[in-house]
Amino acid sequence: MDITEAAITLQRLTKENRILKKKLERSELDCVRSETIRQKKEALLKTVIAEIQDSRAVLEKKSSDLEKAFNELTLMRDKLVEAEKMAALATLVAGIAHEINTPVGTSITLASTLADETKALGTAVAQGQLKRTDFNNYLEIAIESTALLMANLTRAGELIQSFKQVAVDQVILEHRTFSVKDYLEEVVNSLALHFKKTPLTLNVEGDASIHIDSYPGAIAQVATNLVTNSLTHAFQSGTHGHIRFDVAQYQDAVLIEYSDDGCGIPPENLGKIFDPFFTTAYHQGGTGLGLHIVYNLVTQKLHGRIDVQSQVNQGTQFKILLPLSIKP
Numbered sequence: 145m146d147i148t149e150a151a152i153t154l155q156r157l158t159k160e161n162r163i164l165k166k167k168l169e170r171s172e173l174d175c176v177r178s179e180t181i182r183q184k185k186e187a188l189l190k191t192v193i194a195e196i197q198d199s200r201a202v203l204e205k206k207s208s209d210l211e212k213a214f215n216e217l218t219l220m221r222d223k224l225v226e227a228e229k230m231a232a233l234a235t236l237v238a239g240i241a242h243e244i245n246t247p248v249g250t251s252i253t254l255a256s257t258l259a260d261e262t263k264a265l266g267t268a269v270a271q272g273q274l275k276r277t278d279f280n281n282y283l284e285i286a287i288e289s290t291a292l293l294m295a296n297l298t299r300a301g302e303l304i305q306s307f308k309q310v311a312v313d314q315v316i317l318e319h320r321t322f323s324v325k326d327y328l329e330e331v332v333n334s335l336a337l338h339f340k341k342t343p344l345t346l347n348v349e350g351d352a353s354i355h356i357d358s359y360p361g362a363i364a365q366v367a368t369n370l371v372t373n374s375l376t377h378a379f380q381s382g383t384h385g386h387i388r389f390d391v392a393q394y395q396d397a398v399l400i401e402y403s404d405d406g407c408g409i410p411p412e413n414l415g416k417i418f419d420p421f422f423t424t425a426y427h428q429g430g431t432g433l434g435l436h437i438v439y440n441l442v443t444q445k446l447h448g449r450i451d452v453q454s455q456v457n458q459g460t461q462f463k464i465l466l467p468l469s470i471k472p
C-alpha cells in the first residue's frame with residue numbers, strides 16, 4: 145500500500161468512526177427517552193390501579209348497602225304479608241261476632257221473658273191466687289220460649305263451631321279432609337256481615353261431596369281475599385251484583401271457579417294483579433298484597449294453580465285448580 149492509499153483508507157475509517165459515534169449517541173438518547181416513557185407509563189399504571197382499588201371499595205360499599213336495603217325490604221314485605229293475613233282474620237272475627245250476636249241477643253230476651261213469667265207465677269202461687277187459665281198461659285209461654293231458646297242457642301252453638309274451625313284453621317293452618325263446598329259456605333257465612341247492607345248476592349254452588357285433604361285455613365284466606373276484593377274494587381256502593389263460588393271435580397283435582405260481575409280489570413293491569421304492592425286503591429289504604437298472598441297460598445301451600453280472566457264492565461273470574469290430596 146502506498147501513502148496515498150493509506151491516506152484514503154484513514155479518511156474512510158475516520159468517516160465511519162464518526163458515523164458510528166453519532167449512531168451510538170442517538171441510541172443512547174433513545175434509551176434515555178424510552179426509560180422516561182417507561183417510568184411515565186409505570187406511574188400512570190399505578191394511578192389507574194389506585195383508582196380501580198378506590199372504585200372497588202366504593203362499589204363494595206354500595207353493593208353491601210344495596211344488600212342491606214334489599215334485606216330490609218324483604219323483611220318489610222314479609223311483615224306486611226303477615227299484617228295482611230291478620231287483617232283477613234280480623235275481618236272474619238268481626239263477622240263471627242256479628243253473626244253470633246243475633247241468636248244470643250234473642251236468647252237473652254227469651255230467657256228474661258221466661259224469668260218474668262215464672263216470677264209472676266210464683267207470686268200468684270204464694271198468694272193462693274193461681275187460676276187454671278193463668279197456669280195454662282204460663283205453660284204455653286214456657287214451652288214456646290224454651291223451644292225458641294233451644295233453636296237460637298243451637299244456632300249460636302253451630303256458628304261458634306264453624307267459626308271456631310275457620311279461625312283455628314287460619315291461625316295454625318291445620319291439615320285435614322273436608323268438603324270444599326261446605327267449607328266455602330262456612331267462610332262465606334262469616335263474611336255475611338259485609339253484605340248485609342249491600343244489594344250484592346254471594347252464593348256457593350257445586351258438588352258438596354268433593355272432599356280434599358289439604359289446608360282449609362289457606363282456602364279460607366284465599367276466599368276471604370277474593371270476596372273482599374270484589375267488595376272493594378268490583379262494585380260501586382249501591383250497585384247490584386253477583387259473586388259466586390262454583391266447586392267441581394276436574395280430573396284428579398278440584399276446580400274452584402270464583403266470579404263477580406263487577407267492573408272488571410283493564411287488560412294493562414291484568415298481568416300485574418298478582419305482583420306484590422300492585423294496587424289501584426293506594427289512597428283507600430290498599431297495600432296490593434291481597435292477591436300476592438292468594439297466589440302464594442295457592443301455588444305454594446296448596447300446590448295448585450290460579451288463573452284470572454277479566455273484561456272491563458263484564459266482571460272478573462278466577463280459576464283455582466287444587467290437587468285432591470297433599471301431604472302435610
Ligand SMILES: Nc1ncnc2c1ncn2[C@@H]1O[C@H](COP(=O)(O)OP(=O)(O)OP(=O)(O)O)[C@@H](O)[C@H]1O
Nearest residue numbers: 373374377378417423424425430431432433434435
Ligand atoms: N274483583 C276485582 N274486580 C276489579 N278489580 C280487582 C278485583 N280484584 C282485584 N282487582 C284489582 O287488582 C288490584 C290488586 O289487588 P290486591 O288484592 O292485590 O290489592 P288491593 O286489594 O288493592 O290491596 P289489599 O288487598 O292489600 O288491601 C286491586 O287494586 C284492583 O285494581
Ligand SMILES: [Mg+2]
Nearest residue numbers: 372373434435
Ligand atoms: Mg285486596
